[in-house]
Amino acid sequence: MKKKVAMVQMDVTYGDPKVNFHFVGKWVMDAVQSGADIIVLPELWDTGYDLKRFDELADKDLKATIEFLSDLAQQYHVAIVGGSAAELSGESMKNTMIIIDEDGNLVHTYSKLHLFQLMDEHVHLTGGEDYPDFELAETDSAGFICYDIRFPEWMRKSAVNGTKVMYVVAQWPKQRIDHWRTLLQARAIENQCYVVACNRVGSDPKNEFGGQSMVIDPWGDIVTDGGPNEKIVLADIDTANVDNVRDQIPIFQDRRAEWY
Numbered sequence: 001m002k003k004k005v006a007m008v009q010m011d012v013t014y015g016d017p018k019v020n021f022h023f024v025g026k027w028v029m030d031a032v033q034s035g036a037d038i039i040v041l042p043e044l045w046d047t048g049y050d051l052k053r054f055d056e057l058a059d060k061d062l063k064a065t066i067e068f069l070s071d072l073a074q075q076y077h078v079a080i081v082g083g084s085a086a087e088l089s090g091e092s093m094k095n096t097m098i099i100i101d102e103d104g105n106l107v108h109t110y111s112k113l114h115l116f117q118l119m120d121e122h123v124h125l126t127g128g129e130d131y132p133d134f135e136l137a138e139t140d141s142a143g144f145i146c147y148d149i150r151f152p153e154w155m156r157k158s159a160v161n162g163t164k165v166m167y168v169v170a171q172w173p174k175q176r177i178d179h180w181r182t183l184l185q186a187r188a189i190e191n192q193c194y195v196v197a198c199n200r201v202g203s204d205p206k207n208e209f210g211g212q213s214m215v216i217d218p219w220g221d222i223v224t225d226g227g228p229n230e231k232i233v234l235a236d237i238d239t240a241n242v243d244n245v246r247d248q249i250p251i252f253q254d255r256r257a258e259w260y
């Protein structure tokens with residue numbers, strides 16, 4: 001699979017889904033004009049981390065959010081890794097990723113498994129109970145949300161299942177941006193896969209966010225790094241590179257899972 005991915009490294013207006021929906025519509029149009037086949041949005045692009053107001057802001061079963069992204073995907077014939085959005089599911093509130101194919105079909109949803117205490121997620125949200133794996137653009141893929149990248153065993157499970165492209169969506173603060181880069185590179189090297197990671201920029205009442213959306217290839221080289229400003233970050237990915245690296249250093253043949 002050879003595709004152009006576009007990461008929308010956008011600012012997010014705190015607690016104002018209406019404004020954020022408007023800007024995502026514009027960003028998606030710009031990304032399509034740049035030739036993107038797959039567009040990736042950041043974590044909680046609809047509400048930001050306004051968790052105290054999640055009960056009024058979150059979208060019931062993500063109905064309106066899925067419809068919005070699906071219409072965009074259909075209109076532009078482009079796949080969308082729809083970052084994550086605030087979901088009200090029964091009595092629970094979740095931070096949920098939405099994957100839509102280029103025909104506008106909902107492929108998968110994945111609610112963030114690991115809740116980040118530093119941003120009070122454990123107080124307001126319920127952790128997901130979904131697996132992160134899906135197929136997109138005829139490629140085994142998986143989606144992870146921000147803090148998830150600190151759990152290598154969770155991402156390894158997907159690689160063992162055959163994942164070749166890992167999508168990561170984030171609201172990662174500037175003060176730990178070195179961890180962001182190093183963790184993403186480590187996940188790409190150890191799993192010998194592409195990591196396509198989209199982080200927001202701008203700030204909210206508690207944090208300043210670092211951008212540096214990036215694509216890392218299966219050798220661990222950074223293909224593109226978006227820097228600190230609001231923009232669309234583009235890169236070409238070719239999954240033949242995953243097969244080449246896995247042939248060169250066959251870790252999936254050599255691992256001795258019975259010992260660990």
Ligand SMILES: NC(=O)CCC(=O)C(=O)O
Nearest residue numbers: 116146147171172173176
């Ligand atoms: N939104 C998040 O999950 C942030 C995770 C983070 O900042 C970290 O250091 O981990």
